[in-house]
Each structure stands twice: as structure tokens, then as C-alpha cells.
Amino acid sequence: MNSSGQSIASPLVRGVLAAVITLGTAVALTVIPALAAQVAGTRSSATALDAILIGLNVLVLGHGGGITLSTGVIDGTVTLTPLGLMALLMLVCAIAMRRVGHVLELVDVETGLRPRALGDAGSALGSYTVVYAIGVGVLAALGRSGDASPMIVPAVISGALVALVGGLTGVLWSLARRPTATHPGVRVLDLLPMPFDAVARAVLLAMTGLVGVGALAATGQLLFGIRSAGALFDELGPGIVGGIVLVLLQLALLPLLMVWALVILLGGTVTMGTGTAYSLAGVESGVMPALPMLAALPQPGEAPGWAVLLMALPLIPLVLGAVRLVRDTRHLQRRDRVIAWVAYPLVTTVAVLLLAGLATGGIGDGRLLHLGPRMGTLLLPLLLLTVGATAAVLAIMATPLIPWVRASVASLRERVETAEQKERAEKGATAEQDSVQTQGATADAETGEDVETVGDTGTVEAEETVEVAETGASTDEAPEQPVEIPEDEVSRPADR
Template sequence: MSDDVTIRLRREPAPRTPEPGRPLSATAAMGGAMAVGITLVLCMSLALTAWFLADGGAHGNTKDALRVGSDAWLMGHGSHLTLTGLPLGLTPLALTMMLVLVAFRCGRWAGRNAHTVTDDRVLVGGVATFAGAYVVIAVIVCTLATTTGATPGMSRTVLGALLISALAGGLGQGVGTGRLDFWLDQVPAWIREVALGAVCGALLLLASGAVLVAVSLLFSFNEASEILSKLDLSTGDALTYTLVMALVAPNLALLGSSYLLGPGFAIGTGTTVSPTAVSLGAVPAFPVLAALPGDGPTPGWLVVLMAVPALAAAIGAGIGRRDGESQPLDLAALRGAAAGFFAGVLITVAISFAGGPAGTGRMADIGAPTARVLVFATGTMMVGGLIGAVVHEWWSRRRRPAEVGAGPR
């Protein structure tokens, strides 16, 4: 009789495949530092180039040029700069847009190169880490750039850096991790419709303001060229001057939008530029200001331009309703009015960033009256959105039977 011997081999667990990527906190910290480094180096490089173009480096030194670049970078965050006692608070919004774009892309990079994120608390921590790294470096730059002749504002620097890093960087991380798509899927269709209509309406009005400024400048090209020639600038100075004007181009487009809304804007204390009246007096020798209309009453037909915001809101509401299902006219009108209202809010917020002081005395007041712009924008664009949504729904109903009848039988 023999005993059966059973030998059991111990099975080792299969090796666990490590999850690709790094923790989101690590990539977010690197992304925040990258966003600062890329934009700061770009601003400093442009300042160095302008310094050499201006006088070949004959005046000042490299540190001065680098400090100018860092000051411009801080102003892009909304920081007010005090130059030998003169406040300069006009934010170059083209630079701000570049900062927002880079922060978004760095945030998206951080999200894509991190571990898979399924918990929103992890994403919130990543956004906080991104913003923390960004703000800390911004504070260091503000401290190092402070001199007796040029003093950037610390509080506005911190606020601007926090908003850009948290909003743009956080949105980028939401896209990179895929959590933004998950959130959008949970949002009701009518909210997406209203939001899309509001954004499109605001962007259309901004584009209309840009067209208005471009056309006005085209008709005043001779005056602008004469102002530029009287400044007697060298080639390098003229290029630098052109760069400065390009940096404030979005500001001019937003002020043009305020003009179309009705309240207009001011280029100095006690001045008004609107479709109904213009009171300017002497203006600075800035070539682009040649596009401003002359003093006195304006032609009556200019009031027609105030219909542009309503038209922009109507088109925006129609775009928001483009892929929506058929609905009662009263509901379509309600959603269109909501889209127009929020479009007015968005454009008002943008216009509020377009102005700021450019010195003391008369030039301490540049920009649009925010409260009046808000009233005009929300009222006009709400009516336009309502009409646009109703017309779109009516046209969709009229076209739908024709398309059904034209189909195969």
C-alpha cells in the first residue's frame, strides 16, 4: 500500500503594473512653476530686445531691462505700478490673455501627466498646489522688482496671480484629467444652452467693438501717422511703441464695446466718448487715440450702433439653441433672455478690466462707467437674446416640416 503524496506549489501574486504618471500634486507644482517661468522669461526677453532696439544698450544696463520685463509681467496680472510717484494701472490685456493661455496649458499638462484622478478632492488639491506655486513665485518676483523708482502693488499681484492660476490652471487640470467632461455630462442641457449663448453673445459684441476701433483707426490713419512722425522716434523706438499699442489692443476693443452699448468711456477726468455726445479736450499723443471722434454733438445715425449689442445677443442665443430640441416659445424666450442677461454680465466684467489710471490729475480716470455699462448691457442684450431665441425656434419649426416632407418616401 502506497501513500499518495500531493505537492502543492505556492502561487505568487502577479506583479502589479505601476500606474503611469506622477501624483497630481507633484505635476501641479511643476505646472505652476512652468507657467510662471515661461511667461516671465518671455516678458524679460521682449524687454531686452526692446532695450537693444531703442539705443543699442547705450543707456541703462541689463538689470534695468530685466526689471522692466518683470514689471510688465506683474502688470499683466493687474498690478498697479508706481513710477516715481505716478500711478500706472492700465492692464495690458493682451499680456493677460497670454498669461491665462499658458496657465491653462500648463494645468492641462499637469493633469495629463498625473495618475488617473477619480476623486474630485484630489483635483482640488492639485488646483491648490498649482495656485500656491504660482502665487509664491509671483510674490518673490514682485519683491525683487520693487525699487525706489518703480513699485508694483503686492496686493493686486497676489489677487491677479491667484485668479489666473486657480481659474485657468484649474480649468486646464480639469481638461487634462478628464474630470471636466464628467462634470459637463452632469449639467442639464438648458444650462449648457444658456451658457453657450451667453459666451457667444459676449464674444460677438467684443468682436464688434474691435471692428469699430479698426474702422475708426483706418479712417484716421493720416492723423495717427502724423502723431507718430511728430514723436520723432527711431526705428527701434517705433517698434517698441507698436508693441505697446498691440498689448492694449484688447483694452481698446472692450472700450469700443462700451461705446456700442451706449454709456461709452472716458479718456481722462471729465471726458466722455459715446454715440450721443463727445467731450474730450486735449488727449495724449498716442497714435491710436486719433481714432477718437471730435468734440461736440454726434450725428443722429450713430444711435443705430446701439442696436449692435442686441443683435450680438440674438445671434448668440441662436447659436446656443442650435442643437437643442424643440420647445414652447415661452420657454425658448426665457432661456434666450437668460443667455442675453449673462452675456451682458460677462462683457461688463471684461470692460471693467479695460481701464485704469495712467498718471495723476486728468489721466487718473480712463475706462468705462461699470455700473452704467452693466445696466445697459444686461437690459439691451436680454431683449436681444429673447428675440433671437424666439426667432430661432419659429424658424426651426417652419423648416422642420419642409425637411420631413423632402425626405425619402
């Protein structure tokens, strides 16, 4: 009986203790900077109690809740969530529940999940979420004052969501084990059934890349306008401690700018007050709050025509996620592959829309009533990018397109080589025929010259023969003349 009670109470108690410790850490993260700002603010009339109340109000905003202000400067509801603070609070929750998971020893090195591991983890996570949500509601009630009134019900709901998401992440984190020489490692996503583990890996890869693209774009813009931001910071003159608090505030708001930059790159429009619009088509800006990081934003005007090409930046992680999905599901059956192919763009689209929704809010009832992405302008281009990237990757990697293209290229290359060989053969035959004809013509020419030489010789000989004949004929035709002998030559021998 005692053992059973201890086994039931242990996860519940550990979840409650983890929630209390997490709440204390969260209060310290917001109240201590507020107290530091109050001490450093020499021109401020706020007391330490006011600083604590401000810290509690910021804590409610960090969980995604809302507060109602009536300060005269800002009147109305503030619902803009500092995503940096929310991410930090989720990290604290994850670390706390990871420790609980390790203490409960949910995973055995040799056998894997121990018996009742999931039940103990669920009990600890449930008690953690309930206590944490109630604690956030209590802190919201304690943070009420004449100028600010946190909304309790939204604070409880948002606190429960932060505790649930962060705590579940911590529990899954505690299940992971690194591989050793004797035991294989345990991956958290491998615990999901197929093909959803492949979808989770692909979506995680795509979302990480998209957040990285937004961070890169926001950081680049801040660096580009750092002179304007520095000038406004010097004009405010917050001092050392006040400057540190101002920097921490901007760091808490920096993830908002990252998400807004991502929305713009995805083809959506971001509003930073009434009459303002930031998109790839251009900037319509107005009077902005005196925050140094906002001074680094682009100036009003139309964007160049090539700005639309920037949509290729978020397309890269979407393609990489689709490639990872196709490779991880290649060995599965067709039904599972189709489920994964359909789930990937839908889950990615929903995740981006949730992230953009968290980055949407308002400050008061004035010009800053609407801040963040216009969801209507984001949905269509986001669907086109996610579905288009997935379809393109599937057309290339999951269909016979690549083998067909390779076969077509090989066939075309073979035909070209055959045609070239045939052409070379024809050229060789033509060249050989021309060579033979040339040699024949040369031989005929040489034979003609010999004949002509012989003919000329015969002609000369014939002419000489004719001349001799003519000479003989002329000799025969001439009459013989009598030879006269002198008388002295006839009678001279007698004298001797």
C-alpha cells in the same frame, strides 16, 4: 504605501512644476522686450537692471495688479491692465495645465473619466494656483525700485485669479477628445449638467460675437485714422528696435480699445482722462498721451443722429446666442427651459460687466486718473439689449406666435382668395348678363328694323293701291265722250 504616496504626490508635483515653467515664460515675455528697448534706446540712461525692473512691473500690471510710480512725470498708482498681456498670460497657463491633464490621463478613451480623475485634476490645479500666485508676489517684491513699487497683495490676488482661470481652462481643454471611428468625441461643455451646458454655449457664442464686434469697430477706427497715427509715430522716431517694442506695447493695449469700442456700441460712455467722454452721442476729448494708436481716435464733436443705429451691431450676437439657447433647450422640460431663459441674459450681462471692469483703471493722479468705461452708463442699456434680445427671440421661437401668425396669414390669404373668386364669379355673371342683354337688344334692334322695312313696303304698296284706286275712281267719274267715225271709212267697203 509607496503607490499611494506616488498617486498623491504626482498631481501636486506636476502642478508645481507647471507653475514654475509658466512663471519663467511670463518673465521672458515681459523682460526680454524691456531689455531690447533698453539696448535700442541710445538717448536713454537706463541700465539693464532698470529694464528688468520695468519688465517685472509690466508683468504685475499684466496680471491685473497695480504699481505706484513717483517719477516726476507720472506720480500715483497705475491700475490700467493691458488686456492683451493678460490674455497671453492666461493662454500660457492654459497650455501648461493642458499638458498636465494629458499626463495625468484624466480621460479614458473607452470608459470616459477615470476614477479619481477629478481629484487629481483638482490637486494639480490647486498646487499650480498657489505656487503661481506666490511666485507673482515674489516677482512683485523683486520689482521694487526708487521710482516704481508694485503692490504685493493685489499682485498675489490677481496672479491667483489668472492662474485659476487659465489653469481651469487648460484642464477642461485636456478633457476634450476628437471623435474617432470607434469612439465618440468628448466636448467640454457637454460635461456640464443641463440646462447649464446650453447656457454656456449660448453665452460663449454671444461673448465671442461681442468681442468680434468690438474688434471690428476698433480696427476700423484705427484704419480710418492711420495717417494721424503714422505721423505721430514718425515724430517720435523710436528706431527699429524701439519701434518693435512700441508696436508690441500697442498690441498689448489693443484689446483695451476693443473693449472700449464695444462699450460705446452698447450705449455706454468711455473716459480717456479728465474732461473726456466717448459715446454714440459725440466726443469730448482733451490732451492724450503720445501713443500713436490714440492719435487715430475720433476728433471732438457731436456724432450724427444715425450713430444710435450702431447699437444694432452688438444686438446681432445677442440674438444669435438666444436663438442657439432656444434650439438647444427645446427638448427640455419647462422648468429647465425657464431657468436657461433667465440665466442667459443675466450671465451675459455679468460677463460683459466683468470685461468692462477689467478694462477700467488709471495712470497716476493727474488727468489720466480715470480711464475706461463708466460702469453707470453701461448697465441700463446693456440690460435693455440682453433682456430685449432674449425676450424678442422667445416671443418668436418659444411661443405660439409664429404658428399663430402663419395661421393668420394663411386664413387671410384664404379669405382673400375666396373674395377674389367670388368677385370673379360676380364679374363673370355680370358679364354674362350684360352679354345676354346686349344680344337681346341687338335682336330687338334687328327685329325693329325688319318690321320697319315691312312697314315701309306695306306703306308703299298701300300708297300704290290708293293711287290705283284714285285713278280708277277718276276714270269712273269722267263722262264717256261719243266717238265720231268719218263717213268715208264707213262707206269705203261698199265701193270695194
